[in-house]
Amino acid sequence: xxxxxxxxxxxxxxxxxxxxxxxxxxxxxxxxxxxxxxxxxxxxxxxxxxxxxxxxxxxxxxxxxxxxxxxxxxxxxxxxxxxxxxxxxxxxxxxxxxxxxxxxxxxxxxxxxxxxxxxxxxxxxxxxxxxxxxxxxxxxxxxxxxxxxxxxxxxxxxxxxxxxxxxxxxxxxxxxxxxxxxxxxxxxxxxxxxxxxxxxxxxxxxxxxxxxxxxxxxxxxxxxxxxxxxxxxxxxxxxxxxxxxxxxxxxxxxxxxxxxxxxxxxxxxxxxxxxxxxxxxxxxxxxxxxxxxxxxxxxxxxxxxxxxxxxxxxxxxxxxxxxxxxxxxxxxxxxxxxxxxxxxxxxxxxxxxxxxxxxxxxxxxxxxxxxxxxxxxxxxxxxxxxxxxxxxxxxxxxxxxxxxxxxxxxxxxxxxxxxxxxxxxxxxxxxxxxxxxxxxxxxxxxxxxxxxxxxxxxxxxxxxxxxxxxxxxxxxxxxxxxxxxxxxxxxxxxxx
Numbered sequence: 200x201x202x203x204x205x206x207x208x209x210x211x212x213x214x215x216x217x218x219x220x221x222x223x224x225x226x227x228x229x230x231x232x233x234x235x236x237x238x239x240x241x242x243x244x245x246x247x248x249x250x251x252x253x254x255x256x257x258x259x260x261x262x263x264x265x266x267x268x269x270x271x272x273x274x275x276x277x278x279x280x281x282x283x284x285x286x287x288x289x290x291x292x293x294x295x296x297x298x299x300x301x302x303x304x305x306x307x308x309x310x311x312x313x314x315x316x317x318x319x320x321x322x323x324x325x326x327x328x329x330x331x332x333x334x335x336x337x338x339x340x341x342x343x344x345x346x347x348x349x350x351x352x353x354x355x356x357x358x359x360x361x362x363x364x365x366x367x368x369x370x371x372x373x374x375x376x377x378x379x380x381x382x383x384x385x386x387x388x389x390x391x392x393x394x395x396x397x398x399x400x401x402x403x404x405x406x407x408x409x410x411x412x413x414x415x416x417x418x419x420x421x422x423x424x425x426x427x428x429x430x431x432x433x434x435x436x437x438x439x440x441x442x443x444x445x446x447x448x449x450x451x452x453x454x455x456x457x458x459x460x461x462x463x464x465x466x467x468x469x470x471x472x473x474x475x476x477x478x479x480x481x482x483x484x485x486x487x488x489x490x491x492x493x494x495x496x497x498x499x500x501x502x503x504x505x506x507x508x509x510x511x512x513x514x515x516x517x518x519x520x521x522x523x524x525x526x527x528x529x530x531x532x533x534x535x536x537x538x539x540x541x542x543x544x545x546x547x548x549x550x551x552x553x554x555x556x557x558x559x560x561x562x563x564x565x566x567x568x569x570x571x572x573x574x575x576x577x578x579x580x581x582x583x584x585x586x587x588x589x590x591x592x593x594x595x596x597x598x599x600x601x602x603x604x605x606x607x608x609x610x611x612x613x614x615x616x617x618x619x620x621x622x623x624x625x626x627x628x629x630x631x632x633x634x635x636x637x638x639x640x641x642x643x644x645x646x647x648x649x650x651x652x653x654x655x656x657x658x659x660x661x662x663x664x665x666x667x668x669x670x671x672x673x674x675x676x677x678x679x680x681x682x683x684x685x686x687x688x689x690x691x692x693x694x695x
Contacts, residue, residue, distance in 0.1 A: 208275045209641040211634035213283040221266040224638040228657045234266040246309040249301035264431040281641035282442030283633040284365035286385040287338045291358025299357040302364040305338040310346035332488035333387035334551045341387030341404045348405030373421040378412040381443030384490040391478035417443040417492040418644035440641040447491035448636030453601040453627045454658030460599045465606035467507045471586045472499030473595045485549030485589035500548020500586040504541045506606035508575040516568045527572035528611040532670045534574035541578035580619035603627045618670035625660035
């Protein structure tokens with residue numbers, strides 16, 4: 200590698216749910232610079248979770264300009280810009296390409312009643328799930344569009360076209376109205392067999408393919424337009440890589456691309472995904488299947504409740520979350536007989552039931568805040584294990600787990616999840632995740648890496664957390680009863 204190559208970087212722009220992040224990383228995936236801007240969300244009416252698309256675009260430009268300034272000061276050459284983005288977003292545009300609706304976030308659940316109605320026709324819902332890889336759930340773009348075109352036309356007034364939030368931002372950067380196969384695969388509108396829009400899903404959504412962007416490969420590149428170049432300090436014509444969804448890119452960013460290596464993330468929510476070379480969901484439709492790039496797919500599931508359960512417990516008991524998690528780590532595994540269904544925010548995988556509520560079972564006077572917190576942590580870990588079990592039912596193999604996320608700052612999370620999975624956790628630095636995946640994808644698009652396997656091999660875990668065999672056995676023994684428990688409690692508890 201020449202001296203010039205050593206000074207070269209790619210910028211990864213990650214349009215996250217709560218913030219836009221930009222990283223500058225070299226060909227090895229090493230992050231050299233990082234900037235961030237918040238993306239405010241409006242949640243005024245029940246179930247609402249929306250953002251201002253133009254404000255998100257402007258925050259992306261501001262974060263990018265700051266990062267470009269730092270990169271220039273350090274003397275690095277910028278080779279390309281690549282996108283990562285939160286999945287399951289939707290924004291309506293007028294005929295000129297300007298937003299006429301807010302950007303609906305994955306968490307906007309106002310279409311939940313319609314999702315439930317669609318799932319009542321289980322044969323049809325299951326077929327759509329299997330053929331698109333996306334559950335019929337309020338996070339689905341297909342379900343949101345069906346809701347907007349049939350029940351909330353007032354919110355869709357003036358929309359000539361529909362796209363993901365990233366597609367709107369990408370059009371501002373390049374002038375191209377295009378989405379990537381990865382985002383499309385998470386919309387519930389793409390056929391996993393043909394990688395084109397799915398006719399039956401479009402009819403359910405009440406929309407024609409001509410009102411959606413064309414679909415491109417995640418490694419497709421387009422020249423940066425003059426306006427954004429001038430606003431950020433980047434050269435006009437710089438290659439801009441189309442990019443992919445943050446979930447699939449999260450696997451690439453932690454090096455979980457090899458068959459049998461799962462990527463696990465733990466933040467407010469959590470997810471477990473395994474890379475495979477063909478699409479497919481399990482027979483019971485508990486998993487999703489989204490496209491990554493180069494013919495690779497990720498199969499798995501996201502849980503709505505991750506490290507947020509510890510934060511909730513700390514707020515409820517009026518203590519510091521780190522201290523409370525330390526207390527909980529002193530409680531023996533099994534939480535002295537206390538079991539938690541940790542559905543504080545409903546649940547996605549493997550149940551896909553947004554109305555689920557949390558429960559504590561076996562509560563006695565001897566249980567205090569430490570036991571309750573331990574039970575909640577174990578509940579989340581068991582939920583991730585149930586996702587892993589569903590992935591295995593698709594025929595995938597899980598022989599290793601690469602993990603990242605802010606939740607792992609507390610040792611109880613790593614130890615408990617390792618025990619629930621019965622597998623060592625290979626923890627990577629929490630230094631960019633999906634944005635690093637976008638960078639590695641760009642180096643692949645530029646021809647600097649021969650494959651995504653080569654890209655993933657560049658990422659090495661910072662430390663390994665082994666499971667304790669006796670705890671593995673205890674959690675494994677409890678798990679079969681959790682599905683029965685979840686169903687029994689759901690039958691007794693009003694949804695809402």
